[in-house]
Each structure stands twice: as C-alpha cells, then as structure tokens.
Amino acid sequence: MSTDETKTAILTAAEQLYAERSFGEVSLRDIVAAAGVNLAAVNYHFGSKDELLAELFLSRASALNRERFTELKAAEAAGDGRADVEAILRALAGPPIRWCLGADRQRSAAARFMTRASVETVPPIRKIVERDITHLRRFAEALLRALPERRDVDVYWGLHFTLAMIRQTITDSDRLRKLSGDLCDLDDVDDIIQRIVSLASHGLTGKAAPARKDKAKTAASAKG
Amino acid sequence: MSTDETKTAILTAAEQLYAERSFGEVSLRDIVAAAGVNLAAVNYHFGSKDELLAELFLSRASALNRERFTELKAAEAAGDGRADVEAILRALAGPPIRWCLGADRQRSAAARFMTRASVETVPPIRKIVERDITHLRRFAEALLRALPERRDVDVYWGLHFTLAMIRQTITDSDRLRKLSGDLCDLDDVDDIIQRIVSLASHGLTGKAAPARKDKAKTAASAKG
DNA sequence: GATAGTTTCATACAAAAGTTTGAAATGCAA
DNA sequence: TTGCATTTCAAACTTTTGTATGAAACTATC
Numbered sequence: 001m002s003t004d005e006t007k008t009a010i011l012t013a014a015e016q017l018y019a020e021r022s023f024g025e026v027s028l029r030d031i032v033a034a035a036g037v038n039l040a041a042v043n044y045h046f047g048s049k050d051e052l053l054a055e056l057f058l059s060r061a062s063a064l065n066r067e068r069f070t071e072l073k074a075a076e077a078a079g080d081g082r083a084d085v086e087a088i089l090r091a092l093a094g095p096p097i098r099w100c101l102g103a104d105r106q107r108s109a110a111a112r113f114m115t116r117a118s119v120e121t122v123p124p125i126r127k128i129v130e131r132d133i134t135h136l137r138r139f140a141e142a143l144l145r146a147l148p149e150r151r152d153v154d155v156y157w158g159l160h161f162t163l164a165m166i167r168q169t170i171t172d173s174d175r176l177r178k179l180s181g182d183l184c185d186l187d188d189v190d191d192i193i194q195r196i197v198s199l200a201s202h203g204l205t206g207k208a209a210p211a212r213k214d215k216a217k218t219a220a221s222a223k224g
Numbered sequence: 225m226s227t228d229e230t231k232t233a234i235l236t237a238a239e240q241l242y243a244e245r246s247f248g249e250v251s252l253r254d255i256v257a258a259a260g261v262n263l264a265a266v267n268y269h270f271g272s273k274d275e276l277l278a279e280l281f282l283s284r285a286s287a288l289n290r291e292r293f294t295e296l297k298a299a300e301a302a303g304d305g306r307a308d309v310e311a312i313l314r315a316l317a318g319p320p321i322r323w324c325l326g327a328d329r330q331r332s333a334a335a336r337f338m339t340r341a342s343v344e345t346v347p348p349i350r351k352i353v354e355r356d357i358t359h360l361r362r363f364a365e366a367l368l369r370a371l372p373e374r375r376d377v378d379v380y381w382g383l384h385f386t387l388a389m390i391r392q393t394i395t396d397s398d399r400l401r402k403l404s405g406d407l408c409d410l411d412d413v414d415d416i417i418q419r420i421v422s423l424a425s426h427g428l429t430g431k432a433a434p435a436r437k438d439k440a441k442t443a444a445s446a447k448g
Numbered sequence: 449g450a451t452a453g454t455t456t457c458a459t460a461c462a463a464a465a466g467t468t469t470g471a472a473a474t475g476c477a478a
Numbered sequence: 479t480t481g482c483a484t485t486t487c488a489a490a491c492t493t494t495t496g497t498a499t500g501a502a503a504c505t506a507t508c
Contacts, residue, residue: 006485021345024248027465038487043467045485119343119395121245133403140403156404157419164392165385171343172384179357179364180380195381203423230455251495262457267497269455 007045009035011056012106019112023053023122050124057117057128060110065135067095072142085204088142089197093166097196100170101189115170136163147204158204165196231269233259235280236330243336247277247346274348281341281352284334289359291319296366309428312366313421317390321420324394325413339394360387371428382428389420 013035017026028049032039046052071091075083083091099111117125136159143155169176173186185191237259241250252273256263270276295315299307307315323335341349360383367379393400397410409415 022246022248024246025345028467029465038485039466040468040487041485049466116343119340121249130399130402133399136399136403153404153407153409156400156408159403160392160396160400160408161389161420161423163396164388168384168388168391172387175354175357175360176380176384178354179360179383180377183377184380184384185377196385199385199423199427202426252497253495262455263496264457264459264498265455273496 006035006037006041009037010042010045010052011059012109014052014056015060015113016109018053018056018116019109022116023120023125050122053122054124054128056113057125060114061128061132061135063110064095064099064114065132068092068135069138071095072139076142082145083142085143085146086197086201088139088146089162089200089204090193092139092162093193093196093200096166096170097193098189101173101186101192111170115167118167143204150204150206154206155204158200161203162196162200165200169196230259230261230265233261234266234269234276235283236333238276238280239284239337240333242277242280242340243333246340247344247349274346277346278348278352280337281349284338285352285356285359287334288319288323288338289356292316292359293362295319296363300366306369307366309367309370310421310425312363312370313386313424313428314417316363316386317417317420317424320390320394321417322413325397325410325416335394339391342391367428374428374430378430379428382424385427386420386424389424393420 010031014026014031017030017034028042029039031052032042035041042049042052046055068091071094072083072088075087075091079087096111096114099107100115102108118129120126120129140156140159143159144152147155169186169192176184177186234255238250238255241254241258252266253263256266259265266273266276270279292315295318296307296312299311299315303311320335320338323331324339326332342353344350344353364380364383367383368376371379393410393416400408401410
C-alpha cells in the first residue's frame with residue numbers, strides 16, 4: 001500500500017465516522033479499524049489526532065468552498081458582475097444540500113462531517129471554522145451588492161438564516177421526516193434547495209420572491 | 225450541605241459545562257470540581273454519568289416546554305381555540321431566544337445546553353431527544369389548524385425552518401456578530417424574535433413563493 | 449446523648465484513550 | 479543482489495475516564 005493510499009484510507013474512514021459521531025466519541029482505534037490500517041499509522045502520517053482532524057477539515061472545506069465559489073462566479077458572470085439574490089443563495093445552498101442528499105456516499109459524508117464540525121467545540125476545529133468566516137464574507141459582499149437599497153443589517157440576518165436552514169436540513173432531516181410522517185421528501189434535492197432559496201430570498205428582498213413562473217402575484221405583504 | 229443542594233449544584237455545574245462543550249468532552253471530574261462536591265457524589269445521587277445527563281435534560285426540557293405551552297395556550301385562548309400563525313411561532317421561538325440572550329445566566333445555560341443536546345449523538349440523549357418530538361407535534365397541529373388551506377408538507381417545512389433559525393441564532397450568534405462587524409445586535413431580543421417570526425410566518429402563509437409544484441420526481445435513490 | 453440512616457470523602461480499580469517505540473517489512477536506486 | 483530510506487506492525491506506556499468501595503462525618507429521631 002503506497003503512502004498516499006494509507007493517508008487517504010484514514011481520511012476517508014475518519015470522515016465517515018465523524019459524519020455520524022462527534023470528535024470526542026470517535027477513537028483512533030475506531031478509525032484505523034474502519035480504514036484497515038495500523039494504529040500507529042495515524043500518528044506517523046498526521047502527527048496527532050488533532051492534526052488529522054485539521055487536515056481533514058481543510059481538505060473538505062476547500063472542496064466545498066471551491067464548488068460554492070464556482071457557482072457564485074458563474075452567477076456573477078451571468079449578471080454582468082452583479083449576481084441576483086436567488087442565484088447567490090443557490091450557490092450557497094446548492095452544494096451542501098446536493099452533497100448531503102445525493103446518492104454519492106463519499107460527498108454525503110463530507111457534507112455531514114462539515115456541518116458537524118461547525119458545531120464542534122474542540123480547539124483545533126474551532127480555530128479553523130473561525131477562519132472559514134472569510135469565505136462567507138464573499139457571499140455577504142455579493143448579497144450587499146445585489147441589494148443596495150437594503151439595510152446591511154438585514155442582509156446579514158438573511159445570510160444567517162439561510163445558513164441556518166441549510167444546516168438544519170442536513171443535520172435534522174430525520175426529525176423532519178418523522179415529524180411529518182414521511183410527508184417531506186428529503187430525496188427531492190431540487191425542491192429542498194428551492195424552498196430554502198425562495199424563503200431566504202423573500203426575507204432578503206422584503207417581498208415575495210419571484211421564484212418561478214407559476215403563481216400570480218398576490219397582495220404584497222406587510223411585516224407584522 | 226443538604227442532599228438537595230448537592231444534587232442542584234451538580235446539575236447546575238453540569239449544565240453550565242455542557243452549554244459550552246459536548247458531552248464527551250466534559251468529564252465527571254470537571255463537573256464535580258465546578259460544583260465543589262466530591263467525585264463520588266455523582267454516582268451516589270444519579271447512578272451514572274448517563275443518568276445525570278438524562279435527568280438534566282428532562283428537567284430543562286420540561287421547563288422549556290412548559291413555557292412554550294403556556295404561551296401557545298394563551299395564544300389559542302386569545303383566538304377562541306385557534307391561534308394565529310404569528311402567535312404560534314412566537315410561542316415557539318420566544319422562550320429559547322429570550323432565555324439564551326437575556327441577562328439571566330442560569331437560563332442562558334439551560335437554553336444553550338438544550339440546543340447542544342439536540343445535536344448530541346450519544347445514545348442516552350438521542351433517545352430522549354427523539355421522544356421530545358411529541359412536544360413539537362403540538363405545535364405542528366396548531367399550525368395545521370391555523371393554516372387549513374395550506375398543504376401539510378409546506379407547514380412541516382415551515383416549522384422545520386423556524387426551528388433552524390432558532391437554533392442557529394442560539395449556537396452561532398458569535399459568527400453572525402463577527403461576520404456583520406457588530407452590526408447585528410444580539411441583545412435586542414424582541415427584534416430577533418420578530419425577525420424569525422415574520423420570516424417564518426411569511427414562508428408559512430404562502431406570501432413567499434412556494435416551492436415549485438411541477439416537480440417530476442426523479443428516481444429517488446436512497447443512500448446506504 | 450446514643451443510635452440508625454444518609455451523605456461525604458479519599459482512594460482504588462479496570463477500561464479506554466492518545467501516543468511512543470523498536471523491530472519487521474517493504475520499496476527503490478545503484 | 480546490496481544498502482538505505484520509508485512505511486507498517488505489535489506491543490507497551492502514560493494519562494484520563496467512569497465507577498466502586500469502605501471508612502468517616504453528618505443528621506435526625508428516640
């Protein structure tokens with residue numbers, strides 16, 4: 001087994017386990033057992049458990065951010081430098097939702113791992129997560145540009161709520177399924193993304209979002 | 225020190241610590257040190273670490289649910305048995321947000337502990353959290369009654385998104401503060417509740433664009 | 449104030465954790 | 479092949495974990 005294969009096997013196994021249990025609950029022995037490698041391999045290749053976690057997080061975060069940016073840039077290009085709100089939100093919500101609810105086991109684990117990591121309290125992760133704010137700043141700026149008439153504080157709240165819906169949908173999909181008696185279809189990725197985007201978009205633009213073609217415009221609503 | 229004082233001291237200390245770190249990261253020795261009691265006291269009074277956690281969760285969950293129900297019933301009484309949507313949402317979001325962002329340290333810890341527990345993967349908590357769905361069912365029913373013309377699936381999604389916003393606001397308020405450069409005022413409890421309620425309410429009442437209904441469901445490939 | 453029942457305390461214990469070690473195995477160039 | 483560097487392996491080490499124990503301290507009733 002080449003050195004790269006071992007590292008990859010460890011990263012993949014760790015990701016899979018961290019997707020379902022928290023950092024403290026997954027032992028190195030669990031990871032190496034799942035990866036089929038020796039216990040000492042982790043410390044040999046990564047140095048420590050913390051460094052393994054850090055490398056794993058950086059790897060997955062950069063993959064997710066790359067996909068988000070690609071969509072964001074495409075949206076900006078399509079709008080001559082200024083993307084519209086829905087496109088921005090779609091670039092934010094699309095990748096994690098698709099990753100998580102698609103058939104691809106590997107990417108599903110990645111997205112679940114990321115959302116779990118975002119609530120992790122262990123120092124090595126916290127530090128990286130905080131640095132990860134910078135990638136959200138890009139989205140905040142895009143939204144601010146797309147909504148010049150809107151107060152900045154409202155835009156930030158809108159972004160915040162969008163992230164909330166994305167995360168909850170990934171981590172608590174089971175509860176929703178149970179609560180709704182299987183009424184909510186969590187396999188219909190496009191529908192989920194659309195729900196998040198249109199609700200968030202509505203909050204940001206302050207009026208009903210012109211999401212799709214159907215639906216004659218009803219009376220514009222006033223805030224209560 | 226009476227027996228009750230010791231139990232309370234342990235519960236309070238545990239709650240405080242669990243509010244900031246996860247279950248696996250807080251040791252019994254941390255708890256007893258913070259509580260100023262002997263190590264053996266935990267096993268003497270609660271039986272085990274798991275049972276301490278269970279009792280703590282039940283205690284706090286019942287306090288939170290009680291407050292939510294009180295507000296819900298008041299809203300229903302005010303509407304002659306049928307509360308309006310905003311009042312229902314306010315009963316759901318008000319208590320945890322007020323608890324968490326108010327000046328009361330004790331209740332703040334309680335709310336933070338509850339939201340942390342909701343993502344906990346350790347079996348004793350998972351089991352209780354799942355049983356806690358029943359208390360959400362009450363809110364789902366109230367919303368369904370308040371929105372008879374709305375499709376059930378949309379109501380469940382609205383409830384889901386409301387819970388998402390509540391949780392994110394409690395757990396990730398720091399990120400929002402930083403991201404917005406202190407623009408978002410997280411001390412203004414009423415404003416926050418109003419933002420959540422009005423966004424969720426618009427999503428539920430359908431003034432926001434609903435998800436497209438022309439979906440031709442693609443082959444729902446389950447993951448596994 | 450003696451006694452029975454609680455509660456506290458210091459301490460011990462086994463299990464599990466992350467890490468280290470040194471030898472064996474492997475890969476690769478000369 | 480030989481020689482050297484890299485990688486793997488089984489085993490041991492140290493620390494920390496949750497739990498158990500038995501004596502001491504306390505409380506309340508008689």
